[in-house]
Amino acid sequence: MPDNGTNTNDAQIYSLTVSDIEKKQRLDRFLVQHLPDLSRSRLQALITDKCLTxxxxxxxxxxxxxKPGQKVSLTVPSAADPEPVAQDIPLDIVYEDPYLLIVNKPSGMVVHPAPGNSDGTLVNALLYHCGDDFKGIGGVRRPGIVHRIDKDTSGLMVVAKTDECHQGLVQLFATHDIERSYNAIVWGFPKPSADEIRGNIGRSPKNRKKMAVVPTGGKRAVTHYKTLEVFSHGAxxxxxxxxxxxxTHQIRVHMTHIGHPxxxxxxxxxxxQSKIRNLPAKAQGLMKTFQRQALHAKTLGFIHPITKENLSFSSELSIDLKDLIISL
Structure with a gap:
């Protein structure tokens, strides 16, 4: 049985004893059963890093x-500081508990630091907001980003604070047990007004910077859409x-594929210009300065991996999308 762990020089040490019924069990599986707060991949990395005796x-x-009776000792180093710096950037936090948070990301904010966007990202903002609340995702004190939305897409995202919660959310996304809906403004009037789009998505053979529905290869992709409102006689x-x-870019690619980008x-x-001329005058003016895809992550719902609560969230459309809809 494990003890509760002892702190030594900022490291956590766990002492375990192998029972008779655990004989011949794999070491990593044994640890997963006794230390559920640590993911299996994290435990395997600690073993190969010589942290276990x-x-x-x-x-x-x-x-x-x-073998029965063996004494297993695992040393878990304290979470390393992240490479991205913490920055005091305002965030719209919709929900937060010790394990996760829901953030309403604004359009224009990149999720992860990357070449060309080394700071000012959601990760930088979360590091400042949460600080030591991050318990170490994969051994690093950082946000557990489970899914992303594009820089110029606004809306809801879930972020894990602990390794255990991160693994639970990853599993929910893998098994498609996450309810997500988006609002988008598209050109034209989709027919039928509600349908399912199926088409594997991969790199476009014509432009490697774009994704596309590909005839062979790619990854399975399914989008369900329905029309909520039609503007300007179907424009x-x-x-x-x-x-x-x-x-990646699933809604944008699928809607373009059926002729409604x-x-x-x-x-x-x-x-x-011919499409823009079919819009009302005010909308024509807005389109001259509207520099991002009209897409918003509207709702998010799932069973909390730790508390097992049924969580459901909804966010209002951003101001620029509201203005565009009014003008249409």
């Missing part, structure tokens, strides 16, 4: 088979999309 002898193989429409899968989309949209 059995009867005071270092063991580096996760598939080591255990544009407000639609709701629900994702069965979560591929998103308004303002700089990568996939067809912003021809």
């Amino acid at each position: 059995i009867d005071e002898t270092i063991v580096e193989t996760p598939n080591y088979r255990l 544009a429409s407000l639609i709701e999309c629900r994702l069965e899968t979560g591929r 998103l308004l303002g989309d700089p990568l996939y949209g067809n912003q021809s």
Whole structure:
């Protein structure tokens, strides 16, 4: 049985004893059962990093088979500081508890630091907001980003604070047990007004910077859409999309594939002057300065991986999308 862990030089040490019924069990599986707060991949990394001993002898193989009565000692180093710096950037936090938070990301904010966007990202803001509340995702004190939305897409995202919660959310996304809906403004009037779009998504063979529905290869992608409102005699429409899968640019690619790209989309949209001239005068003026895809992550719902509560959230459309809808 494990003790509760002892702190030594900012490290956590766990002492375990192998029972009779655990003989011949794999070492990594044994640890997962006794230390559920740590993911299996994290435990395997600690083993290979020589952080574990059995009867005071270092063991580096996760598939080591255990014997009854053996004394297992695991040293978990304190979470390392993250490479991105914490920055005091205002956040719209919709919900927060010790394990996760829901943030309403604004358009224009990148999720992760990357070349060209080394700071000012959601991760930088979360590091400042949460500080030591992050318990170490994979051994690093950082936010557990489970899914992303594009820089110029606004709306809801869930972020894990602990390794255990992160693994639970990853599993929910893998099994498609997350309810997500998006609002988008598209060119034209989709027919039928509600339908399912199926088409594997992969890199476009014509432009490697774009994704596309590909005839072979790619990843399975399914989008369910329905039309909520039609504007200007069918010149544009407000639609709701629900994702069965979560591929890069999925809604943008699928709606373009059926001939209804998103308004303002700089990568996939067809912003021809003839289309813009079919819009009301005020909307024509707005489209001259509307520099992002008209897409908002509207709702998010799931069973909390730790507390098992049924969580459901909804966010209002951003001001620029509201103004665009009013003008239409």
